[in-house]
Amino acid sequence: MIAMELRVEALSKTYENGVKALDNVTLSIQPGMYGLLGPNGAGKSTLMRIRATLLEPDSGQAFLGEIDMLRQKIEVRRVLGYLPQEFGVYPRTSAQQMLEHLAVLKGLSNRRERKETVESLLQFVNLYPCRRKSLTSFSGGMRQRFGIAQALLGRPQLLIVDEPTAGLDPGERNRFYNLLSEIGEQVIVILSTHIVQDVMQLCANMSIIHEGKVLYAGDGFEPTPPDLEDVFFSRILQLGS
Structure with missing residues (x-):
């Protein structure tokens, strides 16, 4: 796997209600864990949605390696994993069934390969013993770990996680830290959080x-x-003044 650099150049976005969510944002991000820190409403989720090809900016550019993220969205999605702030689950669906369904949508058509991938990911996020349980019975931390498993389908080179530890208890948060640290050894992981x-x-x-x-x-x-x-908040006041 070739390491890719993520570059965003002069991205701006204003919503129809007049809120300027992004104002000339420029960043360069290398493989590893990268933190995007800011209070709620700062523009973090808007930036994440643009990087995840879910939202168009008003102006600016974004590149992942040689891929133009604003023009080559299909190519971006092939190497992208995304865990949004709100990750919904289907009622009465087991973790294994849901992940297999998502694997099909991701293009894993070979049944044997898909089964091996799903089982490997469930083991990686320590959910294999619970694989037959309904996702609606999972704790917040378990759901987030499942969210990471689905985001890793297809072996992404860019993983975006938006507010992943909000609402988790200290034990679940530490388990999530360890999981992200291991993933971040090989790919770009952008952690958006307040x-x-x-x-x-x-x-x-x-x-x-x-x-x-x-x-x-x-x-x-x-x-x-x-x-x-x-x-943190005193630093924001200093930098913004």
Whole structure:
């Protein structure tokens, strides 16, 4: 697998209600864990949806390696895994059935290969023992791990996760940290969150976005607990002034 760089150049997006969600956003992201940090409403989800080919910007460019992400959407989707903030599940469907269905949609037509892929992913996210249980019976952390499994179908080179640990208890959050860290050893993983600890725990590189603008892009900060939130919001005030 050839490592790809993700580049976004001067992306802007204004919604019909006049809200400017993105304002001339430029970023360069190498393989590994990358944090996109900002308060709710900062523009993070808009940027994630554009990168996931679900939303058109008003202006700007985006490239994944040599792929033009705004013009070559089919090519992007072949190498993309996406876990949105809200991940719905079908009622009364088991984890294994749902993942097999999604694998078919992803293009895994060979039955034996599909079965091996599904079982391997369920083992990777530690859900294999629960594979026959209904997804509606899963805890929040289990659902998020299932969301990662579906996002990894097709061996993506870019994985986007939007607010993945919101609502998880500390134990589930730590399990999710370990899972993302392992994935981030080989591909680009973009972690979009308002939770400072997520980025501090996982990401060597990061950016801060606020009111649609990138206020900082570079190495992760290293404040010490329990003052992470205070440091983050004071840094936003400093950078935005």
